[in-house]
Amino acid sequence: MASEKKISPAVIRRLPRYYRYLSDLLRMDITRISSKELSARMGITASQIRQDLNCFGGFGQQGYGYNVEYLYNEIGKIIGVNNGYTIIIIGAGNMGQALANYTNFEKRGFKLIGIFDINPKIIGKKIRNIEIMHFDTIDEFVKNNKVDIAVIAVPHDQTPEIADKVARLGIKGIWNFSPMDLKLPYDVIIENVHLSDGLMVLGYKLNEARKKSAKNKQE
């Protein structure tokens, strides 16, 4: 069997961005695009785009560019957006509720099928027609429903225990919103969200802009 190319984490991180931009182009009825035009839109160099897309078999044709719909569908397959992924949210505090209301997940092929909490005041309430269930009932829920991804949005100190439970139930993907790098001794794929990273990038850029403006004033 042919060995598959190892795709670098940096390219994997850019995949969703390609997918989003292509989705926008489709919505605007743009059927084909050159790497140069895509580059101008996305702020990535054209050569980087060609290199990235080559990792996935290279869907461009010289002189024609990329077929937007084809590329969109191919990247969708790579991400698995048509796999019918299902997600549950654990923790229906502000963050959990914000995520439950975030309809963009569905647009990307991820279907929310359950929300869990332990707060009796909110159990039974519905968010977008999905009932908040007691966390004690999660075993049964997972037995009766295919659950691919658990979104963990509980307080920091409860996260390891909840994640452990989720992994033991056989859920294969965890999306962790606690500000900690979760690691588990199981065969589970974990994506840790670090919200403050974005803020630090913004800080860096503000810092650079200030230095530049101070320098311009000096010169």
Next chain:
Amino acid sequence: MASEKKISPAVIRRLPRYYRYLSDLLRMDITRISSKELSARMGITASQIRQDLNCFGGFGQQGYGYNVEYLYNEIGKIIGVNNGYTIIIIGAGNMGQALANYTNFEKRGFKLIGIFDINPKIIGKKIRNIEIMHFDTIDEFVKNNKVDIAVIAVPHDQTPEIADKVARLGIKGIWNFSPMDLKLPYDVIIENVHLSDGLMVLGYKLNEARKKSAKNKQE
């Protein structure tokens, strides 16, 4: 004046991660670390680490490794964590409240000083001792307080208008939580948060794991 090295966006995106890991090491009283050890912890190759840190002047010494505290402080300076950045949150719905409660921002040097909304039911309420103010009062607030960053957590369709207002008030950084790439005709630095990107990366990894496991079964 010496020209400064242009730092690639990929390296900039990794800066917060270095900062977080170094902060953890400091908390564990680890005073120095080799690029090899840091590599094992962070899941980035040692050569990538050396390359990245070289962009910022290279703080390692052969045979000694990196001085954790020094490196932590230097990266902090690059990010500007000691600049006393101030942030306000616009939109105190679930997402805005979740962000207001996210104390990690303060740990990274970003101080929340105001929250704004238009819903009369929540105006006057406090989150972590910061009062939710009416959006109509933002002009006065910005006149009387140094505001570096506005976090926009309002519904999708209101985002462009709010962002425009914020930029005209002279706020130089926008952290946008609406699922749209915000662009403005002003000299403003915008970081767009795309929550579903993380979910798509998770989808990709689940897809790869499944293909691998199906292949193993076949062989």
